[in-house]
Amino acid sequence: MHIEFLGAAQEVTGSCHLVQVGRSRILLDCGLMQGGGKAREEEANGEPFPFDPASIDAVVLSHSHLDHCGRIPVLVKEGFKGKIYTQRACQEMCRVMFMDAAHIAERDAFTQNRKRERKGLPLIEPLFTTADAEKALRHFRGMDYDSPLKIADDVVLRLFDAGHILGSAIVQLDVEEKGHQRRIVFSGDLGHAGAPILRNPTFLKQADVVLMESTYGGRCHRSWEESFIEMGEVLKEARQSGGNVLIPAFAVGRTQELLYLFAKHYKEWGVADWQIYLDSPMAIEATEVYANHSHLYDAETRELWAKHQYKDLLPNLHITRSPDESMQINNIRKGAIIIAGSGMCEGGRIRHHLKNHVWREGNHLVFVGFQARNTLGRRIIEGATTIKLWGEEINVAARVHTIGGFSAHADQKGLIDWYRHFEDAPALLLVHGETESQQALIEAIKPWTMARAPSAGQQLDLLDPFSPLREVDAAS
Structure with a gap:
């Protein structure tokens, strides 16, 4: 029973975390790496997944920004067969996001291939095509907020309003293995309280482990x-x-x-x-x-x-x-x-x-x-x-x-306030943030808990969530 941090770990984009409970393997988000120029993005997003996509039983998607959902069509193309669970509005928004990204990828590949052909270089394939996007969308199952759903033999999912963008969700997983029960809460991206249009992020009370974004962990917004x-x-x-x-x-x-x-x-x-x-x-x-x-x-x-x-x-x-x-x-x-x-x-x-x-x-x-x-x-x-x-x-x-x-993200005060609503100070892991922001938040939240910022490839033991993070052998 563990969580492996695979993306948006000590950086902002590429959200991806793997939860393993017994035989069930649940992926939280599957996002694109963004920033650093087109060449870096293409290289990072074109790399093989650090797991077999066919081994994943389900994906739970927090929201429709591409740094959280943009590699899902690639996941399906590479062999994922399960369901993708998300809020209904997010499901609808993903069609917009996927088709736009696919058109851009196809157009860019076409432009590059014209140049490569003239130079005698091998042609390239787009990251994913419109056909790949359509295939991925058939795997989606839309959910309402606060409606429990059993998504595996040992995993029950609930989504709560995160107030970030339309259909954004805080993910709650209740998992069980050999009589051991744990509640995992993944914030996704938390909204900025008081923002126009949407409701404020939902406060939750119970969790054993909290994965919380930290994009603005080092600053407070103007009013x-x-x-x-x-x-x-x-x-x-x-x-x-x-x-x-x-x-x-x-x-x-x-x-x-x-x-x-x-x-x-x-x-x-x-x-x-x-x-x-x-x-x-x-x-x-x-x-x-x-x-x-x-x-x-x-x-x-x-x-x-x-x-x-x-x-x-x-x-x-x-x-x-x-x-x-x-x-x-x-x-x-x-x-x-x-x-x-x-x-x-x-x-x-x-x-x-x-x-x-x-x-x-x-x-x-x-x-x-x-x-x-x-x-x-x-x-x-x-x-x-x-x-x-x-x-x-x-x-x-x-x-x-x-x-x-x-900003559509909660600031340092908003993040701390959201965490403090949990009872008994659950284990806190910071994701989706640059190192400087995470370190500032770790210092600011010390009066309430010892937060940690896992790096890519580290693993958390859910049976002992306050134990040191473990480095995972890439070959395992």
């Missing part, structure tokens, strides 16, 4: 009210400088929050003075999924949604689906708010907008989400004066803003 004021000031400053506002935003979660906030603060922020462009096909589809699950909203948003739709709330919102529509935005020199993916500027249409706008002093670039190490977004917020896009060196002259209070 929501301060962040709202800051966004209003950014728009005011941009209006005075006569430029455009670029917002790299994650297609799922952050984009929908921004649209909601622009509608809610329409008069206060002077939103009527702007033309808003939602320039992300995936974000457009994700927004439609959000509209299908209004029963998961918080009370304030449900009330607003019952009376209006986005089109009514934001009459100046433009949905740009096609590449031609996207390119037309680059002709606009002022008065545009451009929301585009990807959130860390590692791909998507935001890179084209950076190329066309980031060198102009009157423009503003606003980051409203986490920027992982080695990503283009991280380099910009750390003060890069030039960036390279498609081989061209481009000056960064636009005013750069980071509004950390818009």
